[in-house]
Structure formats: structure tokens, C-alpha cells
Amino acid sequence: MLELNDISFRYGLAEEEKEKDLQDIDLKIYDGQFIVFAGESGCGKTTLSRIMNGLCPSFYEGDLSGSYFIDGENAENKTIDQIGLNIGSVFQDPRSQFFATNSTDEIVLAMENRAYDRDVMRTRLKEVSQRMDMGSLLDKCMFMMSSGEKQKIAIASVCTVKPKVIMLDEPSANLDPEAMENLAGMLEELKQEGYTILVLEHRLYYLRKLMDRLIVLSGGRIIRDIDSTAIAKLTGKQMESLGLRVLEETRLQYSPLAAEDDSPFVEMKHISYKVKRKEILSDINIRVQKGEILALTGQNGAGKSTTCRILSGLVKESGGEVYINGQKCSKGKRIRHNFFVQQDSDYQLYASTVYEEITLGIRSRNIDRDEVIGLLERLHLRQYVNRHPGSLSGGQKQRVLIAASILKKKELLILDEPTSGLDGKHMRELAVLLRDIAGKGTTILLITHDMEFISLVADSTVELANGKTSEKRKILRRIPQE
Known part of the structure; x- marks a missing residue:
């Protein structure tokens, strides 16, 4: 059992803020429970998880008060390594916890660090790989794996040391619907085996049948602790009032696509792309009208990001042509027409403050400070204007880049x-914000697996599979699946 009594925490790097990042947390987690922690970005979920797995304040320095017990023993007297034997963590980006380039080496690394007997390591590797049906992923190069496959490796590496608790931070963040379904099945098996599962998550529908408790945080405090019976009765309006996503899976219905203008703003014709003679894309055809929002969907590893890197001018296609506003565009010219917010936000953050980040590349005489502050307020970032972008939560970093993209016009x-x-x-x-700027003439291309988001924002979708694109489909309306 994990027991937290009157836990409060403030990061050392946030000295200018009066409020604590976590306040007055009283929580008991019983063995075998499946608990989901939810709440708005920056509400304290990740900080709470870092306290439970020992990273705060040992690694993330700050002021910690209160008491924390693991199976009745004071966690203050344990090292991070000792806590890790009880609580295994899978980070939001599994790559951030990888040390090996070979999948098998990564899975057994934790056992090697603890000097397990070689026969024990072989036995546990075999047990975990069979249980998780991942034999095909063993002894593979990590760089060639999809997000879902990398996540599977991260979970397997945690399971080999057999902790009592497995903690996952936003495990569905970059997964396609099929991979999310597989993840839910994997977590269900772990729950049945007696593991305590703690999940920090925004997308909730795929975990609805597994949750024993839904704990909602806001402003660093626990505001709701909802049991499984009450979870089943939550309405869409109640979820929205808590700032949460829906509990039902979103399905899309399409209408026949009307005849389009013969002069699309963006057109990719018969695009192909190869890496070392391996064909990644074979026949990509996309047409997007001015002011249209198009969602590009497909499984992890299908080539969606590669397609957009070609369109943005970051990568040169092997074959085919790209047109923007009716003009054939070379790789170099495309860059001047677009702003590309990539999946890994950390790789696009360069400045020392949020204000400097979103105005980076704009001449000072062209900066309208009122417009900048107004945009930050609309994206709920105003209070972080002087903060270093690297100190923000994952969702806040994402919004900083979106603000920068909008400001570049x-x-x-x-x-x-x-x-x-x-x-x-x-x-x-x-x-709402993207619909607003699209209405003013900006053309938007989204790569996303998020059907709930697509149902709210996109005009149409194109699916990418086997290196080819499907016909464009116009979205009619959303249907919640019971």
C-alpha cells in the first residue's frame, strides 16, 4: 500500500511563484487497484508521480513536506533504487528512459544493473515477452520502432524486475486507436496478475472498464476521488465541467465529398520517399483548399510525419511534386510558406522565456506586445510569460509552440x-482557436489519432496506409460509441 499524508511540494526552479506545485495531498492506494489520475495540464499529476517514484526531490529539486509510506515503511529512508524495486515507471516519452539501442538489451538492463543471475534474466525475459506477445520485437534496433512498440519495450523492462506498482505517464499520447486498444489489453492482463496500476492520462475512454478510481487534480490539489460505480454514471457535461475528456469512444460519420475547386491551396501529387532503398511512401496524393482543416490519420509508423516533413520542406521527396497556391514549390521555397509544430516539442524550444520563444524570428519592430499577451491569455499561458519553456508541463509546451505558430501568420x-x-x-x-484562424484563411494540416479532436475541428480526413493515401472524406458528425 502507498500512503501519502499532507504532501506538499514546490520546485526549486519556480521560486517566483507563491503557490506550491502540489498542496495538501492525502492519499491511500491499496494493493491491486487500477487508478487513473486526470486533470488539466499543469495540475500536478506528474509532480505527484515523481514524489511516489522518488524523483522528487532527489532528482527534481524542491521543497517537500509531509510523509510518504510504502508498505508501512517511510519512503524518506529509501534510495531511488530501493523505491524503484517497488514502483516501476513508464514515462510519457519512452525514449527518455532508454539507454540501449537494442530492444533486448533495453529490456534486461534494469536486471543487469541489479546484478541478477543470468539464468534468472533469461527466464524473466522469456516470461515477459511471451505474456506481452512481443517475440517479434526482441533483438531489434530501437530507432526503427513505432511509438507503440517503444512503449511496449518500456513496459516490458519495468515488468522484468517485478515491482508491485506500475506507473504510466500519458501512455496513449502518441498511439493510434489500434495501439491504444492493445495497450488497454496489456494493462488489463497486468491488473489481473495483481499489479497496482497507476495511470496519468487525458484520454480516458480506453480505460473506462479498468478503472477502480478516477482521481482528479486541480491547482496542485485532489478535488475528486471517484470510485468505479460513480465513474460509470458520469455524464459528458460533468466530465467537461472537470476539464476532462469524454468517457465514450468517438466515431466519425462521413458525407459524400462535394466537388472541389480545381485550384487547391496545397497539393501533393504522387509523392514517394525512400531511405536506403527502402520505400517509406509510394503514392501520396493530398489536396487541401484554402482555409480548410484536413486531418491526416493512419497507424503509428505509416509515414504521416514523413509526409508532413516533405510538405514543410524539411525533407526532400524521392519523387512527385508539391504545389502551394498553384505554384510548383521546391523544398527550400516550402519552408517560407508554413510553420510546422512537430511531435516532440522539446526539440523546438530554444529561448529562455515563453515570451521570447513565441516571438523568436519576428523582428522587434513587428511585434505587437498586446497581441502576444492576448494570445497567451487565450491559451492560458499568460502567467508563464517569463518562465523558461523547459520548466513547463508537456501540454503547456505544446501550447507555447501553437502560440508561436499562430503569431508567425x-x-x-x-x-x-x-x-x-x-x-x-x-x-x-x-x-475553437484553430477554427477561428482557418476562418481567416489559414490552411491547416493535422496529424492526429485523436478522434474526439478531429470531430470538433476538422473539415475532412485522409488516411495513410501502406505508403499510400486514401480518398479524402468529409466529416458529417460525431457518434459516441456506447
Whole structure:
């Protein structure tokens, strides 16, 4: 059992803030429970998880008060390594916890660090790989794996040391619907085996049948602790009032596509792409009208990000042509027309404050401070204007980049998984904001697996599979699946 009594915490790097990042947390977690922690971005979910797995304050320095017990023993007297034997963590981006380039080496690394007997390591590797049906992923190069496959490796590496508790931070953030279904099945098996499962998550529908408790945080405090019976009775309006996403799976219905203008703003014709003679894309055909919001969907590893990197001018196609506003565009010219918010936000953050980040690249005489502050307020970032972007939560970083993209006023906006790390409230507000700028003439291309978001924002979808694109389909309305 995990027991937290009157836990409060403030990061050392946030000294200018009066409020604590976590306040007055009283929580008991019983063995075998499946608990989901939810709430708006920056509400304290990740901080709470870092306290439970020992990273705060040992790694993330700050002021911690209160008491924390693991199976009746004071966690203050344990090292991070000792806590890790009880609580295994899978981070939001599994790559951030990888040390090996070979999948098998990564899975057994934790056992090697603890000097397990070689026969024990072989036995546990075999047990975990069979239980998780991942034999085909063993002894593979990690760089060639999809997000879902990497996550599977991360979970397997945690399971080999047999902790009592497995904690996952937004495990569905970059997964396609099929991979999310597989993840739910994997978590159900772990629950049946007696593990205590703690999940920090925004997308909730795929966990609805597994949850024993839904704990909602706001402003660093626990505001609701909902049991499984009450979870089943939650309405859409109640979820929205808590700033959360819906509990039902979103399905899309399409209408026949009307005849389109023969002069689309963006057109990709017969695009192909190869890497070392391996064909990644074979026949990509996409047409997007001015002011249209198109969602590009498909499984992890299908080539969606590669397609958008070609369109943005970051990568040169092997064959085919790209047209923008009726003009054939070379790789170099495309860059001037678009702003591309990539999936890994950390790789696009360069400045020392949020204000400097979103105005980066704009001449000072062209910066309208009132417009900047207004945009930050609309994206709920005003209070972080002088904060270092690296100190923000994943969802807040994502919103900083979206603010930067809007401020640049490019004709084409490309967003790769823009709702990764976004809670229900900010996801819905982002949908309204994108509809607003599309209405003013900006063309938007989204890469996303988020059907709830697509139903709120997109005009049409194109699916990518086997290196080819499907016919464009116009969205009619959303149908919640019971």
C-alpha cells in the first residue's frame, strides 16, 4: 500500500511563484487497484508521480513536506533504487528512459544493473515477452520502432524486475486507436496478475472498464476521488465541467465529398520517399483548399510525419511534386510558406522565456506586445510569460509552440499530434482557436489519432496506409460509441 499524508511540494526552479506545485495531498492506494489520475495540464499529476517514484526531490529539486509510506515503511529512508524495486515507471516519452539501442538489451538492463543471475534474466525475459506477445520485437534496433512498440519495450523492462506498482505517464499520447486498444489489453492482463496500476492520462475512454478510481487534480490539489460505480454514471457535461475528456469512444460519420475547386491551396501529387532503398511512401496524393482543416490519420509508423516533413520542406521527396497556391514549390521555397509544430516539442524550444520563444524570428519592430499577451491569455499561458519553456508541463509546451505558430501568420500551419499532452478543456479551446484562424484563411494540416479532436475541428480526413493515401472524406458528425 502507498500512503501519502499532507504532501506538499514546490520546485526549486519556480521560486517566483507563491503557490506550491502540489498542496495538501492525502492519499491511500491499496494493493491491486487500477487508478487513473486526470486533470488539466499543469495540475500536478506528474509532480505527484515523481514524489511516489522518488524523483522528487532527489532528482527534481524542491521543497517537500509531509510523509510518504510504502508498505508501512517511510519512503524518506529509501534510495531511488530501493523505491524503484517497488514502483516501476513508464514515462510519457519512452525514449527518455532508454539507454540501449537494442530492444533486448533495453529490456534486461534494469536486471543487469541489479546484478541478477543470468539464468534468472533469461527466464524473466522469456516470461515477459511471451505474456506481452512481443517475440517479434526482441533483438531489434530501437530507432526503427513505432511509438507503440517503444512503449511496449518500456513496459516490458519495468515488468522484468517485478515491482508491485506500475506507473504510466500519458501512455496513449502518441498511439493510434489500434495501439491504444492493445495497450488497454496489456494493462488489463497486468491488473489481473495483481499489479497496482497507476495511470496519468487525458484520454480516458480506453480505460473506462479498468478503472477502480478516477482521481482528479486541480491547482496542485485532489478535488475528486471517484470510485468505479460513480465513474460509470458520469455524464459528458460533468466530465467537461472537470476539464476532462469524454468517457465514450468517438466515431466519425462521413458525407459524400462535394466537388472541389480545381485550384487547391496545397497539393501533393504522387509523392514517394525512400531511405536506403527502402520505400517509406509510394503514392501520396493530398489536396487541401484554402482555409480548410484536413486531418491526416493512419497507424503509428505509416509515414504521416514523413509526409508532413516533405510538405514543410524539411525533407526532400524521392519523387512527385508539391504545389502551394498553384505554384510548383521546391523544398527550400516550402519552408517560407508554413510553420510546422512537430511531435516532440522539446526539440523546438530554444529561448529562455515563453515570451521570447513565441516571438523568436519576428523582428522587434513587428511585434505587437498586446497581441502576444492576448494570445497567451487565450491559451492560458499568460502567467508563464517569463518562465523558461523547459520548466513547463508537456501540454503547456505544446501550447507555447501553437502560440508561436499562430503569431508567425504563415499561410500553412502543420501540426503533428497537437493534442498530445492536452486535457479536455484545452483540447476543446484549441479546436475553437484553430477554427477561428482557418476562418481567416489559414490552411491547416493535422496529424492526429485523436478522434474526439478531429470531430470538433476538422473539415475532412485522409488516411495513410501502406505508403499510400486514401480518398479524402468529409466529416458529417460525431457518434459516441456506447
